[in-house]
Each structure stands twice: as structure tokens, then as C-alpha cells.
Amino acid sequence: MTKTILTVDDSRTMRDMLMLALSDAGYRVVQAEDGMHGLEVLAGEKPDVIVTDINMPRLDGFGFIEGVRGDDRHRAVPILVLTTESDAEKKERARRAGATGWIVKPFDPIKLVAAVRRVAS
Amino acid sequence: MxxxxxxxxxxxxxxxxxxxxxxxxxxxxxxxxxxxxxxxxxxxxxxxxxxxxxxxxxxxxxxxxxxxxxxxxxxxxxxxxxxxxxxxxxxxxxxxxxxxxxxxxxxxxxxxxxxxxxxxxxxxxxxxxxxxxxxxxxxxxxxxxxxxxxxxxVFRPILMDESMFDEMDAPPAAAPRLFRIRFRPKPALYAKANEAALLLREVSNLGECSIVCDSSELPFLPDLDPEGACLTFLITLSTECDESSVREIFEFVEWDCDLDIAEETDEPAGDGVDISALVERLQASVEAERAALEEANARSAAGATPPSARQNFSPAQVEGSDTGDGVGSIGKSDPAKSDPVKIDPGKSDLAAKGDQPGPSIRVDLERVDRLINLVGELVINQAMLAQRVLEEGLARASGVATGLDELEQLTREIQDSVMAIRAQPVKSVFQRMPRLVREVAAMTGKAVRLVTDGENTEVDKTVIERIADPLTHMIRNAIDHGLETPDVRVRAGKAEEGVVHLSALHRSGRIVIEVSDDGAGIDRPRVKAIAADKGLIAPDAALSDDEIDNLIFLPGFSTAAAISDISGRGVGMDVVRRSIQALGGRISIQSRPGRGSTFTMSLPLTLAVLDGMVVTVGGQTLVVPLTAIVETLQPKVADVHEFGGGARVIAIRDQFTPLIDVGRELGYRADNADPLAGVALLVETEGGARNAMLVDAILGQRQVVIKSLEANYQHVPGIAAATILGDGRVALILDVDAIVASSRADSDAHLLAAAG
Structure with a gap:
């Protein structure tokens, strides 16, 4: 069964790159432009994995993750945080918010897919 | 690629x-x-x-x-x-x-x-x-x-995430080492969607390992917290990797589990363990736990519990710490620690409206243009249909006629909506200006503040692309010529910093863009002197303030004494005016000495339709762009004067203006028509010159859909484009400038200036 990945990133470039890498790997990709949009998309989708940026307008990645974890339908979905900000404090915050793991940008498409496979049981 | x-x-x-x-x-x-x-x-x-x-x-x-x-x-x-x-x-x-x-x-x-x-x-x-x-x-x-x-x-173009992938390229260590790992997930681990089974699978990828699941803490089903975590895994791993590689697997979860990793120094004890069987067993037990959790979650009867799960149960105490730390609390946890710049919903709505125009799609311009063309056809078709119905003599109140009225309304709406697709906010052009202002301000040593207004005013994409240059020029001018240096300003009792105001707004179906400055205003005596100097006006010409201000639009006029780096690039306001007029627009100036100047541009919202005056000439129907027409008048015998070569002039309020017979110019007739039988249109060319064009009659004003003649036929001198009228006939749209240029005998500069 085709797995669905939700990508949440305010950068079109990043969204396109994620789309390219993930759809090449056979995933179905749905996109959102920021955290708020992501939560809206989740109302009609049940992704198997979420890949999200941190620094976004309207609702950032931390708030988005908290929103997902607070939603009974989605709280069990693995969430990978995708960010250039690799410092421990950011990771700690993402973790506290409920992130499953993180990937540091810029990412190698092959390793991105490997990371997604790992959490998507 | x-x-x-x-x-x-x-x-x-x-x-x-x-x-x-x-x-x-x-x-x-x-x-x-x-x-x-x-x-x-x-x-x-x-x-x-x-x-x-x-x-x-x-x-x-x-x-x-x-x-x-x-x-x-x-x-x-x-x-x-x-x-x-x-x-x-x-x-x-x-x-x-x-x-x-x-x-x-x-x-x-x-x-x-x-x-x-x-x-x-x-x-x-x-x-x-x-x-x-x-x-x-x-x-x-x-x-x-x-x-x-x-x-x-971080900023190498490869993934730097050591945490997840290191085992893929882990450096080979010399001898196998033996680790005993005790891994006890907490509920928070599952709450973050981490999966013990996946972590264990990664551990097993590091080398040979045996995993034993300790399920002794599992309570009876009625006491089971579906979101608790009751299993402990005891892992024996024989690997060539070091301890850090093992720890890295647990990096995401190290806060959410009890993890003890101990290295044994003696020989590996795990002899001949079937790893895949172990992993399978582990997987089965995890599945069982899951099934049990789900079962409990659904609060179904104990009898429905899967046998595999029941087998694992043994009477034991449930630790309080496990049950108290459920998912629900994690989801809502740490509100105080959330992002300091997170904005409240009300504000985010505003931000969304202001900055992001909501969801959008990207469409090829070509497709939009095709749609616009088709709608143009639809408009024409509708007009033709209306004409036919009229010719059939059907009553206005008949079903067909009212149906047609509705169709007309709908067609209009479709046309407007389609035009709106091509419309874009002027923001894209306005946004380039602050930088320009900074650069020009730095070059001239003036202090300037740019204030913009109405950035979201929308206008056709083509118009936007083509106003960038004139606007750039006008802003340069405003700073370079309009604003005074800081010391002059201070002496005049003004703020040291000059203000250039750039605004856009919609007014009666057109977009009006204003560039104003709070500088010194037009130096009228100087402008007049320069114009006289350059032979643009007679030295003794009596001109109103307005007329003097408008002199700066004349070709060949440039106020800068020395060509400066900024405004003086060999082009002046005449070029600005020409490019505005090429878009079917107009530009005007208001200036108050010591208070500054305001340039006002008025442009059509689209280049796909045109407001035209429909006229007849020699039996042909033509359309004259309304923007070119200043006024229409009925020539009188006394006003028309003829001089050599069939050239004629007409006196309009005591000024001689060339009178061009459009019919003769386009070859519809060989001789000049009788001016008294026709109508003269006073037109202004892009160069600012005024001419009178003689046509036979005016049929009316209407908006016409522009059809390119070049694309459908070929270029015809004197004709800008074509359109299709309601009766289905093709009408040509006059290129006023080309007609004037081809008819112009050597123009009299004095006459020109006086008319300008």
C-alpha cells in the first residue's frame, strides 16, 4: 500500500525537493506551507509520516507538532523535523514538543528516504 | 536532472x-x-x-x-x-x-x-x-x-545527521565487542511515535544480537493503561561498533526511556543465537502488546483479548510513574516554553491576508492568454447575437431579448474575472523602489524616505512590467531634481529628510499611480528660460504656470545643467511620457514652488481591451483610442486654412494645428474631404504634439477587444490593431502616432511648443 507523507515547509524550493525525493521513492506526498496549513491538511489526510520544517510563519514547527500530538487521530504518526538548525537546544525543543526524530538540511535524498523508512515501520 | x-x-x-x-x-x-x-x-x-x-x-x-x-x-x-x-x-x-x-x-x-x-x-x-x-x-x-x-x-551539501545513519557508514572497529543493553521505554517514547521494535531492529543491524523481552510488569487487562509502557528489553549485542554508535540509535529516545549500556570485557556469550528468530519473537510480543493496548482502549470485554497477548500477562504491579505520564499531557505540555515569536491566531489571520494571498496555483501565461482571447471572442459573439436579435425586430420584452441581456451580463462578468487572472498587485514594482531610493540618495547625498501606499492595487501583468522603467525614472528625478540637499531644506524650514511618496489606487476603471516629493517644486523661470534657449518656445511666449510645468515633457528638454549620473541618461520626462502613452496612459504634473511636485500617471487596467471612439471614414469603420483624443469639434470655414501641397491647418482657440484627413492618409480617397462635412478629433500624440484628425462621422464610444493585426495578418502602417464589432465586422484601430508622423510636414517647433 502506498504510504503517504505530509511535508510541511514554507519554502517552495524545499517542498519541491522533498516531493521529488519522496515521490521518486514511491511515496504519496501531500504538502503544506506552514504549521497552520499543515493542521488544516491533516483534517482530511492521514499521513504515515510527517516531515516538517521548524521556522515557519503563522505556526512554527514546534506548535505544529504539539498540535498533531494533541489530535487523537494523528498523535501516533512519526514526525521528522527537518531543519538547518542543528543545535542541541532546537532538537531538545522539537523532542519535547513530540518530534520522533530530526534530519539536518541540506539533506541527501537517499538518506532522507532512509530516515522516513526507518520511522514508517 | x-x-x-x-x-x-x-x-x-x-x-x-x-x-x-x-x-x-x-x-x-x-x-x-x-x-x-x-x-x-x-x-x-x-x-x-x-x-x-x-x-x-x-x-x-x-x-x-x-x-x-x-x-x-x-x-x-x-x-x-x-x-x-x-x-x-x-x-x-x-x-x-x-x-x-x-x-x-x-x-x-x-x-x-x-x-x-x-x-x-x-x-x-x-x-x-x-x-x-x-x-x-x-x-x-x-x-x-x-x-x-x-x-x-552544517552547510555541506550532504546530510550531516549522524544520529540516524551512522551505522550505515560506521567505521569498522578492530575486534567485536559485547554490550549488554537494558532498554525500558517510557510512555513518552511511544507518544512521540517512536517505535521500540524499529530501534531494536536498528540495534540488530549493528551486529549479532539477542533480545529478550521482559513482560513481567504487564498488569492484568482491566488495570492496563493503554498508553503506558510495560515492557523492558534486554539486549546482548556483539558488534564491531563502539558504544557511541549504539547510543546514537537511541538518540531520539534517550530522555524517554531507561537505557543502560554496559560493555563486557570477556568473550561474547551469545553463541549461535538465531537473530532473525529473536527479532521475530520480539516483534510478535510487541504486536501482542499493541493489540492488548488497542483492545483496552476500545474498552472491549476481556474475553476478546487475543490469546497471544494473554499469554504474556503475569501478575505484577503497575508502576505509578508509567501511568501518570500519558500522551494527552504531552500533547499539551510546555505551553510556557513554546516559541516566543509564535503569534496569536487573530494576528496570524491578518498576516495571512496581508502577506500571503492564500492558496494559489501557477499557470502558464499562455493558457491565461488563450482564455482571455476566447472570452474576447465570446464578447464579440454575444454582441453579434444581440445585433441579430435586434435586426429580427424582436420585442425588448421577449424571452430571447431578456435572455440575451442576462447573457450579456454574464459575459461581462466572465470577462472581468478572466482579466483579473492576469492582474497582479503593483507591489512587485513598488518593492524595487526602496533600493533605488537608497542608491540615489547615497549618490546625491540627500536624506530621503520613501513612503509607499496601495501596493496591493492590481493591474494587468503586462502593464506592471512596462511601468517599472518609467517609474524608476520618475523616482530618480524626484530625488535628483525634486528634493533639495539637507542643508537647503533646513534653511527652508523643512525636515532634513525629504519624503518621496509613491502610491497606487484604482479610479474609474483605471489605475492611478502618483509620485510626489516634498522638494522645491518646478523652478518655472528656469524651465521657461531653458525651453526658450532650446527653441522649444518663443522667448516671449506667454505661458500659464501649468503650461510651463508641462514643458518638461517636451522631447529634448532636460533641466539638469550637467548630465548627472542619476537622472541624466540622455532621456528625460518625454521618454517617460512616451512609454506611459504607449500603454494607453496619461501623465500629468502638479507643482507648487517650495512645496514639491506630484506626477500622476493614469493607466488602463489591461491591454486586452481598449476604450475607443468608433468613427467612419470613407465608408470604413475605424476605432480611435480614447486616450489619444483630447476633444472633438466641428470645423468652421473660417478656421480651416490651406497651404501648399494639400496641407491644411485648423485654428483651435487661436492656435494653428495641422489638420490630417484620415481618409486620404489611409488611401480611402485621393483628395481631401470637405472639412465642413466631417468632424475633427483633436488628438495628442505620444510626443505631446497636438493634431486634428478629420473623420466623416462619430458612431459612438465603446470598449473593444484588441486583436493583433500582426499575429493574424501583417503589419499595416497607420493601423495599431483590429477589433470585431457587434455586427461582426472587423474594424481597424488607428495608430494615431503613425498617422500623424506620416502626414507631418516639417513641423514648426514654435507651433508644437505652443500646443504642448
């Missing part, structure tokens, strides 16, 4: 948007209008550019963006105060970043010194370097150093 090339293109497009955001954000902060979200948006813009650049290995761009981002991060974190000095450097850095982005896109080279110098300026603001001078003094514990470390480690 095509897909990547396309993404790269997207990246550069996006960069332009980010750069605009960056500039407007910095400007807002400089003017004191910035809040935390503005600072964050500015940071995000540079951050995104850096991120994308990193993905494409655009190292120069990454490097500069990183330095810029570091400074912005200090600003964001409050380690730097938003002083005007800092923001001015940042604005220059944003200009430089824009240049760098474009140079990277176009693969041209830029002088590296400029970036090095700006980078140094930005770094000088670094709080670390301000405290401790000398690069060597900035070591590990400062933020600057941390970011520098980032620079080297």
Missing part, C-alpha cells in the same frame, strides 16, 4: 520573494514598525535562501547568507539592538544578497571584496566581537563561535 533544474529555478524565484520580504521587513524595523514576527520573518527569509542555496551547493551564497543570518539571529534573540546603523548595514547587505542571488542565477561573477567588506561590517556588530576584540578571543563558548562551527559542519 531536469526536475532538479526546475527546482533550482523555483529556488531563484522564491529567493526574489524572500528578498522582497527581507527588504520590506528591514525597512519596517528601521522605521519602528517592526515587531517580533517582522524580525522573525526577516530572519526566515535569509534562512530560507541559505537553506536552498545549501541544497544546490551554492557555496558563496551560503557563506554570505550565513553571516547575514547570524547577525539577524542576534537581532532576533535580542543580543543586538535594532539601531539605525545596524539596520542600514543590513539593508545594504540585503541589496548585496540580492545581487549575489542574481549573479548566482545568471552565473556571472561579482567582485568578492564587496561581500567581504559587508560581511566584516556585519560581523563587527556581533556581540561577541564587540566585547572581546581580536578574532582569537572568540572561542567556543560564545554564540559567534558556535555559529562559526555551524558554518563548517
Amino acid at each position: 531536469d526536475a532538479m533544474a526546475a527546482i533550482k529555478q523555483t529556488f531563484f524565484q522564491e529567493c526574489e520573494e524572500q528578498l522582497a520580504e527581507l527588504e520590506s521587513g528591514l525597512t519596517a524595523i528601521l522605521e519602528g514598525d517592526g515587531d517580533a514576527e517582522t524580525v522573525n520573518a526577516v530572519f526566515r527569509a535569509v534562512h530560507s535562501i541559505k537553506g536552498g542555496a545549501g541544497a544546490f551547493s551554492l557555496d558563496d551564497l551560503v557563506r554570505f547568507a550565513h553571516i547575514f543570518e547570524t547577525a539577524l539571529d542576534h537581532l532576533r534573540a535580542g543580543r543586538l539592538a535594532p539601531s539605525p546603523d545596524l539596520l542600514k548595514v543590513m539593508l545594504r547587505a540585503s541589496d548585496a544578497l540580492a545581487d549575489l542571488v542574481r549573479a548566482t542565477r545568471d552565473e556571472t561573477n561579482l567582485e568578492p571584496q564587496r561581500f567581504a567588506a559587508l560581511a566584516a561590517e556585519l560581523r563587527a556588530f556581533d556581540p561577541a566581537s564587540m566585547q572581546q576584540t581580536g578574532a582569537a578571543a572568540i572561542v567556543k563558548e560564545t554564540d559567534g563561535a558556535a555559529d562559526c562551527a555551524d558554518d563548517e559542519i
Whole structure:
């Protein structure tokens, strides 16, 4: 069964790159432009994995993750945080918010897919 | 690699948007209008550019963006105060970043010194370097150093996430080592969607391992917390990797589990363990636990419990710590620690409306144009149908006629909606102006503030593209010629800083763009003297203030005594006027001495339709663009004078104006028509000259859909385009300028000027 990945990133470039890498790997990709949009998309989708940026307008990645974890339908979905900000404090915050793991940008498409496979049981 | 090339293109497009955001954000902060979200948006813009650049290995761009981002991060974190000095450097850095982005896109080279110098300026603001001078003094514990470390480690175009992938390329160690691992997940681990089974699978990938699941803590089903965690895994691992590789697997979960890793120094005890069988067993037990959890969650009867799960139960105590730490509380946890710049929903709505026009799609311009063309056809078709119905003599109240009325209304609406697709806010042009203002201000040594208004006013894309140049020129002029130097301003009792106001608004189906300054206004005696000097007017001509102001639009007029670097590029306001008129627009000036000048441009909202006056000439129907027509009049015998070669002039309010017979000019007739039987249209050409065009009769005014003659037939001198009228006949749209040019005998400069 085709797995669905939700990508949440305010950068079109990043969204396109994620789309390219993930759809090449056979995933179905749905996109959102920021955290708020992501939560809206989740109302009609049940992704198997979420890949999200941190620094976004309207609702950032931390708030988005908290929103997902607070939603009974989605709280069990693995969430990978995708960010250039690799410092421990950011990771700690993402973790506290409920992130499953993180990937540091810029990412190698092959390793991105490997990371997604790992959490998507 | 095509897909990547396309993404790269997207990246550069996006960069332009980010750069605009960056500039407007910095400007807002400089003017004191910035809040935390503005600072964050500015940071995000540079951050995104850096991120994308990193993905494409655009190292120069990454490097500069990183330095810029570091400074912005200090600003964001409050380690730097938003002083005007800092923001001015940042604005220059944003200009430089824009240049760098474009140079990277176009693969041209830029002088590296400029970036090095700006980078140094930005770094000088670094709080670390301000405290401790000398690069060597900035070591590990400062933020600057941390970011520098980032620079080297993070921004390589490959994944740096050691946590997840290290076992893939783990360096081979010499001898196998034996680890005994006790891994006891807490509920929080599952709450974050981590999966013990997946982690264990990764551990088993490191080497030979045996895993035993201790389910002794599992309570009876009625007491089971579905979101608790009751299993402990005991792992024996024989691997060539070191302890850190093992720990890294658990990096995501180390806070959410009890983890003991102990290395045994003696021989591996795990002899001949069937690993895959063990993993299978483990998987089965985890599945069982899951099934049990789900069962309990659904609060179904104990009898429905899967046998496999029941087998694992043994009477034991449930630890309080496990049950108290459920998922629900995690989801809502730490509200106080959430992002400091997170904005409240009300504000985010506003931001969404202001900055992001909601979801959008990208469509090929060609498709839109095809749609516009088709709608044009529809409009024509509808008009033809209406005409036929009229000719059939059907009553106005008949069903067909009312149906047609509705159709007409719908067609109009469709036309407007389709035109709106091509419409874009003038923002894209307005956004280029702040930089221009900064540059011109720096060159002229004047202090200038640009105030823009109505950026979201929409107009056809083509119009937007073509007003950029005239607007640039006008703003240059406003600063270079309009505004005074700071000392002159102070002496005149004005604020040292001059203000250039740029605004756009819709007015009666057109867009009106104004450029005004609070400078000295037009120096009328000087303008008049120059015009007389250049032979544009008679030295003794009596001109009103308005007429003098309008002299600056005449070709060949330039007020700058010496051609300056900024405005004087051999083009003057006449070029501006010509380009505005080429768009079917008009430009006018109001000036008050000592108070400043205002240039007002009025442009059509679209180039696909045109307001025209339908006239007949020699039995043909023609359309004259309404923007060119100043007035219409009935020639009188006494006013028309003939001189050599069939050339005629007409006196309009005591001024002689060439009278052009359109019929003769286009070859509809060989001889001049009787002016008394026709109507004269006083037209103004793009050059500002006035001429009278003689036509047979005026049929009316209407909006017509422009059809290119070149695209459908070929270029015809004197004809700008064609259209299809309601009766289905093709009517040609006159190119007023071409007609005037072809008929003009050597024009009299005095006459010209007097008319202008």
C-alpha cells in the first residue's frame, strides 16, 4: 500500500525537493506551507509520516507538532523535523514538543528516504 | 536532472520573494514598525535562501547568507539592538544578497571584496566581537563561535545527521565487542511515535544480537493503561561498533526511556543465537502488546483479548510513574516554553491576508492568454447575437431579448474575472523602489524616505512590467531634481529628510499611480528660460504656470545643467511620457514652488481591451483610442486654412494645428474631404504634439477587444490593431502616432511648443 507523507515547509524550493525525493521513492506526498496549513491538511489526510520544517510563519514547527500530538487521530504518526538548525537546544525543543526524530538540511535524498523508512515501520 | 533544474529555478524565484520580504521587513524595523514576527520573518527569509542555496551547493551564497543570518539571529534573540546603523548595514547587505542571488542565477561573477567588506561590517556588530576584540578571543563558548562551527559542519551539501545513519557508514572497529543493553521505554517514547521494535531492529543491524523481552510488569487487562509502557528489553549485542554508535540509535529516545549500556570485557556469550528468530519473537510480543493496548482502549470485554497477548500477562504491579505520564499531557505540555515569536491566531489571520494571498496555483501565461482571447471572442459573439436579435425586430420584452441581456451580463462578468487572472498587485514594482531610493540618495547625498501606499492595487501583468522603467525614472528625478540637499531644506524650514511618496489606487476603471516629493517644486523661470534657449518656445511666449510645468515633457528638454549620473541618461520626462502613452496612459504634473511636485500617471487596467471612439471614414469603420483624443469639434470655414501641397491647418482657440484627413492618409480617397462635412478629433500624440484628425462621422464610444493585426495578418502602417464589432465586422484601430508622423510636414517647433 502506498504510504503517504505530509511535508510541511514554507519554502517552495524545499517542498519541491522533498516531493521529488519522496515521490521518486514511491511515496504519496501531500504538502503544506506552514504549521497552520499543515493542521488544516491533516483534517482530511492521514499521513504515515510527517516531515516538517521548524521556522515557519503563522505556526512554527514546534506548535505544529504539539498540535498533531494533541489530535487523537494523528498523535501516533512519526514526525521528522527537518531543519538547518542543528543545535542541541532546537532538537531538545522539537523532542519535547513530540518530534520522533530530526534530519539536518541540506539533506541527501537517499538518506532522507532512509530516515522516513526507518520511522514508517 | 531536469526536475532538479526546475527546482533550482523555483529556488531563484522564491529567493526574489524572500528578498522582497527581507527588504520590506528591514525597512519596517528601521522605521519602528517592526515587531517580533517582522524580525522573525526577516530572519526566515535569509534562512530560507541559505537553506536552498545549501541544497544546490551554492557555496558563496551560503557563506554570505550565513553571516547575514547570524547577525539577524542576534537581532532576533535580542543580543543586538535594532539601531539605525545596524539596520542600514543590513539593508545594504540585503541589496548585496540580492545581487549575489542574481549573479548566482545568471552565473556571472561579482567582485568578492564587496561581500567581504559587508560581511566584516556585519560581523563587527556581533556581540561577541564587540566585547572581546581580536578574532582569537572568540572561542567556543560564545554564540559567534558556535555559529562559526555551524558554518563548517552544517552547510555541506550532504546530510550531516549522524544520529540516524551512522551505522550505515560506521567505521569498522578492530575486534567485536559485547554490550549488554537494558532498554525500558517510557510512555513518552511511544507518544512521540517512536517505535521500540524499529530501534531494536536498528540495534540488530549493528551486529549479532539477542533480545529478550521482559513482560513481567504487564498488569492484568482491566488495570492496563493503554498508553503506558510495560515492557523492558534486554539486549546482548556483539558488534564491531563502539558504544557511541549504539547510543546514537537511541538518540531520539534517550530522555524517554531507561537505557543502560554496559560493555563486557570477556568473550561474547551469545553463541549461535538465531537473530532473525529473536527479532521475530520480539516483534510478535510487541504486536501482542499493541493489540492488548488497542483492545483496552476500545474498552472491549476481556474475553476478546487475543490469546497471544494473554499469554504474556503475569501478575505484577503497575508502576505509578508509567501511568501518570500519558500522551494527552504531552500533547499539551510546555505551553510556557513554546516559541516566543509564535503569534496569536487573530494576528496570524491578518498576516495571512496581508502577506500571503492564500492558496494559489501557477499557470502558464499562455493558457491565461488563450482564455482571455476566447472570452474576447465570446464578447464579440454575444454582441453579434444581440445585433441579430435586434435586426429580427424582436420585442425588448421577449424571452430571447431578456435572455440575451442576462447573457450579456454574464459575459461581462466572465470577462472581468478572466482579466483579473492576469492582474497582479503593483507591489512587485513598488518593492524595487526602496533600493533605488537608497542608491540615489547615497549618490546625491540627500536624506530621503520613501513612503509607499496601495501596493496591493492590481493591474494587468503586462502593464506592471512596462511601468517599472518609467517609474524608476520618475523616482530618480524626484530625488535628483525634486528634493533639495539637507542643508537647503533646513534653511527652508523643512525636515532634513525629504519624503518621496509613491502610491497606487484604482479610479474609474483605471489605475492611478502618483509620485510626489516634498522638494522645491518646478523652478518655472528656469524651465521657461531653458525651453526658450532650446527653441522649444518663443522667448516671449506667454505661458500659464501649468503650461510651463508641462514643458518638461517636451522631447529634448532636460533641466539638469550637467548630465548627472542619476537622472541624466540622455532621456528625460518625454521618454517617460512616451512609454506611459504607449500603454494607453496619461501623465500629468502638479507643482507648487517650495512645496514639491506630484506626477500622476493614469493607466488602463489591461491591454486586452481598449476604450475607443468608433468613427467612419470613407465608408470604413475605424476605432480611435480614447486616450489619444483630447476633444472633438466641428470645423468652421473660417478656421480651416490651406497651404501648399494639400496641407491644411485648423485654428483651435487661436492656435494653428495641422489638420490630417484620415481618409486620404489611409488611401480611402485621393483628395481631401470637405472639412465642413466631417468632424475633427483633436488628438495628442505620444510626443505631446497636438493634431486634428478629420473623420466623416462619430458612431459612438465603446470598449473593444484588441486583436493583433500582426499575429493574424501583417503589419499595416497607420493601423495599431483590429477589433470585431457587434455586427461582426472587423474594424481597424488607428495608430494615431503613425498617422500623424506620416502626414507631418516639417513641423514648426514654435507651433508644437505652443500646443504642448
